[in-house]
Amino acid sequence: MDDNFAIQLFEGKRVRIVWDAEQEKYYFSIVDIVQVLTDSADATAYWRKLKQRLKAEGNETVTNCHALKLPAADGKKRLTDMADIQGIFRLIQSVPSKKAEPVKQWLAKLGKQRIDQMIDPELTFQMAVEDYRRQGYSDKWINERMRSIEMRKELTDEWHRAGITEQKDFAILTNVLTQAWSGMTTGEYKRHKGLTKENLRDNMTNVELALNTLAEVTATEISRQRNPKGMAQSSQTAKEGGEVARNARADIESRLGHSVISSERASDHIRPIEESKTEELPFEDKEDK
Numbered sequence: 001m002d003d004n005f006a007i008q009l010f011e012g013k014r015v016r017i018v019w020d021a022e023q024e025k026y027y028f029s030i031v032d033i034v035q036v037l038t039d040s041a042d043a044t045a046y047w048r049k050l051k052q053r054l055k056a057e058g059n060e061t062v063t064n065c066h067a068l069k070l071p072a073a074d075g076k077k078r079l080t081d082m083a084d085i086q087g088i089f090r091l092i093q094s095v096p097s098k099k100a101e102p103v104k105q106w107l108a109k110l111g112k113q114r115i116d117q118m119i120d121p122e123l124t125f126q127m128a129v130e131d132y133r134r135q136g137y138s139d140k141w142i143n144e145r146m147r148s149i150e151m152r153k154e155l156t157d158e159w160h161r162a163g164i165t166e167q168k169d170f171a172i173l174t175n176v177l178t179q180a181w182s183g184m185t186t187g188e189y190k191r192h193k194g195l196t197k198e199n200l201r202d203n204m205t206n207v208e209l210a211l212n213t214l215a216e217v218t219a220t221e222i223s224r225q226r227n228p229k230g231m232a233q234s235s236q237t238a239k240e241g242g243e244v245a246r247n248a249r250a251d252i253e254s255r256l257g258h259s260v261i262s263s264e265r266a267s268d269h270i271r272p273i274e275e276s277k278t279e280e281l282p283f284e285d286k287e288d289k
Contacts, residue, residue, distance in 0.1 A: 010036050010106055016070050027082040037097040061090045148213045155216045158223045162234045173238045180242020181215045193265045203265040215245035
């Protein structure tokens with residue numbers, strides 16, 4: 001479930017959320033919901049005491065909660081008690097709070113958004129565009145990013161058709177392609193930009209993003225023509241796709257007189273996210289895995 005981790009804002013407070021694709025439901029960090037409801041100075045201690053009381057009462061909220069490793073405030077992953085929407089509704093009934101009704105409405109809205117996205121996938125892209133705009137990205141960059149997501153999906157579908165199913169293998173192929181055109185693996189590229197948890201593509205310049213997309217589109221077309229099977233053959237097509245983008249990069253750099261591989265990241269140029277009352281969930285993005 002970690003692959004579909006996201007952060008929501010409710011009245012400026014961060015709530016960690018995970019989407020379970022198999023069960024098709026959200027799981028929410030209980031301590032984050034408690035913080036929203038109570039404004040407690042120590043929401044963790046509040047939940048610890050409440051959990052003991054609910055457990056003694058045989059409350060289903062405690063019985064059905066799950067512990068997942070999620071990023072904490074310091075960036076480290078720690079076990080966090082999670083509950084689905086039904087569990088959170090039961091929790092709300094146990095916590096005296098003036099915010100109970102707004103939180104219920106917020107949860108209902110999230111559930112509806114997810115259902116709408118499953119019925120009409122285009123809504124996911126529309127929400128992603130609005131999310132990027134709120135973060136300060138230009139429309140030109142957003143258009144490139146949306147196209148890159150579409151192209152990336154076609155490439156991963158092609159890899160899957162070639163028999164690639166393990167996440168680690170997708171990561172290996174991504175590194176082969178990225179290194180072929182940029183000279184760096186995905187991890188090295190992120191370190192070059194000073195990134196840790198951030199998405200690499202969200203921090204690429206227009207030129208970097210275009211070159212990466214060229215590499216992926218080329219690898220996809222080569223794969224469709226050759227019909228590779230397994231990692232070895234797929235790795236070769238990924239490398240060749242990256243080499244096409246590398247040649248384009250060399251041509252661009254010879255004309256510009258400098259490298260287009262930048263250490264700059266999005267935060268160097270765009271304003272911080274505006275903390276509105278609600279913020280839609282970001283689309284699921286597994287590109288950096």
